[in-house]
Amino acid sequence: MARVARGDRAAFAEVFRHFxxxxxxxxxxxxxxxxxxxxCMQDVMATVWRKAAQFDPARASLAAWIFTIARNRRIDLLRRERRPEAEDLAWGPQAAPEAAEALALQQDAARLARALSDLPEAQRQVIVQAYFGDLSHAQIAARTGLPLGTIKSRTKLALDRLRHAMGRE
Amino acid sequence: MTPRPAPRHHPDAALLMAHAAGTLPEAFSLVVATHVSLCDTCRVELAAHEETGGALLEMMAEGGSGRHEAAMDQDGVLEKVLERAQALPEAAPPAPPAPGTDLPEPLAAYVGGGMDAIPWRRVGGGIRQAVLETGPDASARLLYIPGGRAVPDHGHRGLELTLVLSGAFSDSEDRFGPGDLELATPELEHTPVAEPGAPCICLAATDAPLRFTGLLPRLAQRLMGI
Ligand SMILES: [Zn+2]
Ligand SMILES: [Zn+2]
Known part of the structure; x- marks a missing residue:
């Protein structure tokens, strides 16, 4: 991604083919x-190319960064709403991000991805729906025919498992 | 922003996840983003939920119809995307927070300035409100409750999020101070009372009109438009 930020088209082509x-x-x-x-996808990928220099591997994985760009574009285009974003931290005059920090984050992201794919299918589907379906709990319940309480407890179970896998609790 | 005590009441995991997923109504997202601006714990949690989004994106099957065509045509699309990027406005480095704003950034953007810029309207009982413009699925407003004053008893038909910006209020649940977020569901009936002294200023969002319990408050409901 550092190469993409420096304007390397071949590097961007790789990112493009994947994402x-x-x-x-x-x-x-x-x-x-x-x-x-x-x-909308073309717009998202154009933004990725254009903003590559703002990508910070110590703060997010590349997939998560691209996800947030796609998410915001979706809200903008499909829902025609604004996306309130939390105030950025004042980083102050700081050296380039620590390579160790970036590495730790990439390892966390990989562990999270493994934990997600290890989830029981029903729990993973609830999470997938929550992220990609643009559905509230109530709407997920209507679509899957599952009672709301089940959906909520599955979401909680899935989140607890992910949390556990991430070693947070 | 000046250092302040860490908030004690946070959005729950489902709410943070929905904010990360981008599926919350705009008014709720505004409350969550404002809280996250004041809360390092939730900032970390939110980043983790965005990583989940990234992991799901990675897992996304490339499937769908026309997969073959798509692959053959990809280089053409790449060219188009590069061209399109040229037309995008120059990506400015993230702007430093505007100095001197006493409201967290996401909220300041909706108010168009700091506390002084809030267009308060009196709604009776010394209470003032300012409705913010958001998408239609939920509404957001700023509330000004004089010290010692109560917001009438009310239940909720939907979800109500209340974030304290300054001052504090208490209800049957707990005490809520600056940065604290109270999540009220249809089961909760409460009477938030502002602490004596400085006014309590909150950001509140709801996806359904509040349900006041008494007759007089119903009048207040009409007046307040909530
Ligand atoms: Zn918090
Ligand atoms: Zn309430």
Whole structure:
């Protein structure tokens, strides 16, 4: 990604090949018709290229950073709402991010991804729906035919497992 | 912002996750983003939920119809994207927070300034409010409750989030001070009372009109439009 930030087109092509289909699939799953999803995906990837220098591997994985860009674009285009974003921390005059920090974060992200794929299918589906379905608990319940209490307890179970896998609790 | 005690009441995991996922109504997202601006614990939690979003994006199957075509055409699309990027406005480095604003940034953006810029309207009983413009699925307002004054008894048809910006209030649940977020569901019926002294200023969002219990408060409901 450092190469992308320096304007290396070949490096960006790699990022593009990996993420463009995923971003589009995410948008389709969130309810965009394919033409809109394609347009929106191009916009997201153009933003990734343009803002590459702002990507900080000590603060987010590349996938998470691209996810937030796609998420915001989706809110903007599909819901036509603003996205209130928390105030950025005042980082102060600080050296370049520690390589060790970036590495720790990438390892956490990898552990999280493994924990997600190890979740029982029913729990993972609830999380997937929560992120990609643009559905509230009540709407998920209506779609899957599961009672609201079950959905909530599954979400909680899934979150607890993820948390556990991340060694937070 | 000046250092302040860490908040004691936080959004629950489901709420933070929905904020990370981008599925909350705008008014709720505004409350969560404002709390996160004041709370390092939730900032870390939120980042973890965004990592979950990233992990799910990674797991996303590239499937869908026309996969073949898509692969063949990808280089063409890449060219288009690079062209499109040229047309995007120059990505400015993140702007430093505007100096001297006494409201957290996400909220200041909706008010158009700090506390002084809030367009208060009196709604009776010394209480003032300012409705903020958000998407239609939930509404957000700032509330000014004079010290010692109570907000009438009310239940909730939906979800109500109340974030204290300055001063403090108490209800049957607990005491809520600056940065604290109270999450009220339909089961809760409460009478928030501002602490004596300085007024309590809160940001409140709800996805359903409040349900006041008494007759007189119903009048207040009409007056306040909540
Ligand atoms: Zn918090
Ligand atoms: Zn209430």
């Amino acid at each position: 463009a289909p995923r971003v589009k699939a995410y948008l389709v799953k969130s309810g965009a018709v394919p033409a809109l999803a394609e347009d």
